[in-house]
Amino acid sequence: xxxxxxxxxxxxxxxxxxxxxxxxxxxxxxxxxxxxxxxxxxxxxxxxxxxxxxxxxxxxxxxxxxxxxxxxxxxxxxxxxxxxxxxxxxxxxxxxxxxxxxxxxxxxxxxxxx
Amino acid sequence: xxxxxxxxxxxxxxxxxxxxxxxxxxxxxxxxxxxxxxxxxxxxxxxxxxxxxxxxxxxxxxxxxxxxxxxxxxxxxxxxxxxxxxxxxxxxxxxxxxxxxxxxxxxxxxxxxxxxxx
Numbered sequence: 001x002x003x004x005x006x007x008x009x010x011x012x013x014x015x016x017x018x019x020x021x022x023x024x025x026x027x028x029x030x031x032x033x034x035x036x037x038x039x040x041x042x043x044x045x046x047x048x049x050x051x052x053x054x055x056x057x058x059x060x061x062x063x064x065x066x067x068x069x070x071x072x073x074x075x076x077x078x079x080x081x082x083x084x085x086x087x088x089x090x091x092x093x094x095x096x097x098x099x100x101x102x103x104x105x106x107x108x109x110x111x112x113x114x
Numbered sequence: 115x116x117x118x119x120x121x122x123x124x125x126x127x128x129x130x131x132x133x134x135x136x137x138x139x140x141x142x143x144x145x146x147x148x149x150x151x152x153x154x155x156x157x158x159x160x161x162x163x164x165x166x167x168x169x170x171x172x173x174x175x176x177x178x179x180x181x182x183x184x185x186x187x188x189x190x191x192x193x194x195x196x197x198x199x200x201x202x203x204x205x206x207x208x209x210x211x212x213x214x215x216x217x218x219x220x221x222x223x224x225x226x227x228x229x230x231x232x
Binding site: 004034036042043044045046049090092101102103104105106107 | 147149154155156157158159162170173205207220221222223224225226
């Protein structure tokens with residue numbers, strides 16, 4: 001079955017630290033990839049997306065993610081986090097052959113110490 | 115422009131009651147999706163509409179769950195004879211038209227309805 005794995009359940013960082021959140025998916029075909037963020041008390045928002053082309057994708061608020069097809073990975077990075085980045089982060093995949101649904105990972109809770 | 119809206123935001127039901135959850139997608143978005151998000155988990159797909167046609171309902175957990183979108187805009191998710199395991203946040207999302215079955219845009223989510231079944 002298709003699945004998405006987010007390795008870190010809870011990450012705690014200090015402000016200005018660098019961030020990398022891992023995401024791996026299990027699907028052998030073409031995929032579309034997403035990172036969504038859910039700030040406390042708010043709804044899911046799209047952070048960035050990959051459909052095709054340059055595997056290094058830049059999103060909002062200084063986030064970026066790199067698609068490595070050979071590793072089935074789509075890790076999220078940010079060089080210097082801020083306290084306002086405290087949120088839940090979800091990696092998600094849409095298999096190209098089943099474009100009607102997004103398969104989400106279980107999420108990574110990011111806490112930033114001021 | 116307005117985003118996806120959902121109502122009610124919170125719903126408390128007694129076990130056995132029927133509930134109806136409403137979703138207003140972004141204007142012009144043909145595709146509409148429902149997800150269920152249990153506490154501490156990522157959203158899980160329930161069903162998908164393209165206009166008024168329900169093209170995929172493979173994620174509906176039982177025949178107590180029913181969704182409709184009769185005019186291709188507003189959608190309602192109905193849960194009959196609610197059970198405690200139905201307690202979750204129900205998310206609605208919409209996206210721009212799908213071309214040839216391929217997703218051409220991300221899905222945009224509403225705030226969700228938090229359902230608590232006592």
